[in-house]
Amino acid sequence: MWRPPQRIRHSSDAGPAPSRETARHARLFSPVRIGTLELGSRTWVPAMVPWRASNDGFVTDDVIGWYERFARGEPGAIVVEATGIRDIPSGPLLRIGDDRFIPGLEKLVAAVKRASGGRTRLLIQIIDFLTVRRRPKRETFFARHLEITDRHRAALGGQGKTEDELRILLAALPDDRLEQVLSAREMETLNKGYRERVTDMHLDHIRRLPELLPGLFADAARRARSAGFDGVELHYAHAYTMASFLSALNARDDGYGGPRENRVKLPLEVFALVRDAVGSDYPTGCRYLSEDCIAGGTTLADAEFFGVEFARAGMDFLSLSRGGKFEDAARPAVGAAVYPYTGPSGYECMPSYISDEKGPFGRNVEPSSRIRAAVRAAGFDTPVVVTGGIHGFEQAERLLSDGKADIVGTARQTLADPDWFAKVRAGRGAEVRVCEYTNYCEGLDQKHKQVTCKLWDRTNLDEPGVRLTSDGKRRLTAPSWR
């Protein structure tokens, strides 16, 4: 993973633990409404893919175990990991693109209700993503993947040569010469693997995304409602299709790209059809970016504008993340796919303890508070969820009482200690296992390995009933506290 060049080491400090009495009156543990739904507290576990679904996208016992464990800490809400809206093979990523996925999702909902005593609300994040292929071997790229064009022929002086001869000539070129012969996109495919973009208007299925996506999202949201989820989160963040429509890099010429008024059009059309499908009483919001954090990407001013438009359209909450884009991601190894959290924008999304002067804690608080202020100034009271490096009661309480956000998202801190809310509430905050922001978990995610936390995954492996990773080396969920 990329790290800021300053390489300053920061230590997590959860601050003093409140007494039980102080916690009882804390804003963090006070109720909040998202649309028609009341959350018992302002604690929120944002979506985290743990790579535990079956290879055909179904809920497994391990998926249930992951969410059950979070539910035992009784956060106000849990958002189930990014779940694919299309009925296409996508490895061990949860899917909701067909009614056959509903029974498994129903079991998941029931398990969370049971484990939290009905005190945790369960939402599901629904996602669309475009094709990303693995980085090819150089010889395979030149022998098979590259489409030979007149441009290559002209650059090589290859008139009269066969396509096979041109492929051999190209494969033999040194990198600096290759950069003059191949287009930037072809160089990218060679170095990082082929990746579709929303601007690939020469591809029929990409041109038709505005026609296809609203229906796909609406059907998925309807399934979420019928499976019993308390609400749905539209995934408009990071490197995926909807965030790419919002991005300032979206230059589509069909009215869905260019100025921000056009870029927000499809996200609003998706929301409108989802709303029609699930009804006005069903809590529906989105997760999007306070900033793309890449050259030429979406700015905070754009995100303020989007926030106001989403609120005006009637979204029930806005959950803010930042960065996590493909554009600045590191070159993957041959045979691996590019991972959107390996460049500077990935750092902004999941900052680690090796950082710059600003440090990894709460980097998204100020941008989120600006977005919230813009939404409030436009006359909307849509709740805002902020996430990123938040790991202590005081930090969370302060940002809430300063009016910077309405709900506090903690992803890695909750992975490190799913009971942290319960411990703090019980006046036993000193027992919280504090996330060190090592990004060991994120490294597992990158390799599509079952995600665990280094603070607990090798402890008490012989505990009765403990479930282990497929290699038998790590426990899949945190040890019990109570």
Ligand SMILES: Cc1cc2nc3c(=O)[nH]c(=O)nc-3n(C[C@H](O)[C@H](O)[C@H](O)COP(=O)(O)O)c2cc1C
């Ligand atoms: C293992 C892992 C998987 C993640 N999967 C998702 C996801 O499915 N959807 C999403 O919006 N964010 C995802 N994220 C990002 C988190 O929701 C969160 O925004 C990020 O980790 C920063 O918050 P934190 O500092 O509280 O961890 C993931 C993060 C981790 C560590």
Ligand code: SF4
């Ligand atoms: S592995 Fe654990 S301690 Fe390290 S960043 Fe992930 S959750 Fe935090």
